[in-house]
Amino acid sequence: xxxxxxxxxxxxxxxxxxxxxxxxxxxxxxxxxxxxxxxxxxxxxxxxxxxxxxxxxxxxxxxxxxxxxxxxxxxxxxxxxxxxxxxxxxxxxxxxxxxxxxxxxxxxxxxxxxx
Amino acid sequence: xxxxxxxxxxxxxxxxxxxxxxxxxxxxxxxxxxxxxxxxxxxxxxxxxxxxxxxxxxxxxxxxxxxxxxxxxxxxxxxxxxxxxxxxxxxxxxxxxxxxxxxxxxxxxxx
Numbered sequence: 001x002x003x004x005x006x007x008x009x010x011x012x013x014x015x016x017x018x019x020x021x022x023x024x025x026x027x028x029x030x031x032x033x034x035x036x037x038x039x040x041x042x043x044x045x046x047x048x049x050x051x052x053x054x055x056x057x058x059x060x061x062x063x064x065x066x067x068x069x070x071x072x073x074x075x076x077x078x079x080x081x082x083x084x085x086x087x088x089x090x091x092x093x094x095x096x097x098x099x100x101x102x103x104x105x106x107x108x109x110x111x112x113x114x115x
Numbered sequence: 116x117x118x119x120x121x122x123x124x125x126x127x128x129x130x131x132x133x134x135x136x137x138x139x140x141x142x143x144x145x146x147x148x149x150x151x152x153x154x155x156x157x158x159x160x161x162x163x164x165x166x167x168x169x170x171x172x173x174x175x176x177x178x179x180x181x182x183x184x185x186x187x188x189x190x191x192x193x194x195x196x197x198x199x200x201x202x203x204x205x206x207x208x209x210x211x212x213x214x215x216x217x218x219x220x221x222x223x224x225x226x
Binding site for chain 1 (some may be wrong): 119137146148155157158159160163165203205211212213214215216217218219
């Protein structure tokens with residue numbers, strides 16, 4: 001069964017450094033998402049992306065964050081200058097369409113640890 | 116803003132027992148999604164409910180959405196250790212692409 005893949009599984013970075021999290025969505029999916037889960041808390045929406053544009057973003061997704069689809073298969077999340085509070089599990093998801101009829105499928109996540 | 120509340124927060128059952136997890140919304144749901152998460156891993160899609168009164172089953176798991184589309188339940192029949200994990204309900208609002216998630220229910224099944 002096709003799946004969303006994320007790399008790396010664990011990233012350790014010094015505070016203030018840039019980090020790029022990578023995702024390969026399911027191949028025929030058109031909508032892509034990033035979520036994060038701080039340890040012990042709810043899964044929170046960050047951003048959705050369609051047709052090379054951000055469709056929606058949350059208040060968490062400030063100027064330090066950016067997303068990109070650099071080629072036909074990868075979808076990346078960049079954090080420009082990491083802070084301690086960015087430590088979390090980051091999940092990429094994709095869906096065939098963006099409406100309620102299509103569930104989002106999630107990857108296994110990247111655990112980001114900021115030192 | 117819409118919130119999803121799940122109950123119970125945690126559940127420990129003996130293998131073979133039935134159990135129910137509830138998800139309640141403060142507003143009408145347009146799509147309700149159940150996921151399972153193993154500790155430190157990703158979210159595995161289980162089922163999607165859209166219509167009031169809808170019920171779906173997969174293997175020993177049944178999910179229902181009430182007529183008012185504000186409450187959903189997930190029922191596991193004859194639980195097994197493989198059912199252990201964190202069950203999350205997620206929902207979206209019409210016109211948006213984002214899901215909000217409940218706090219999760221941590222299930223442990225004792226062999």
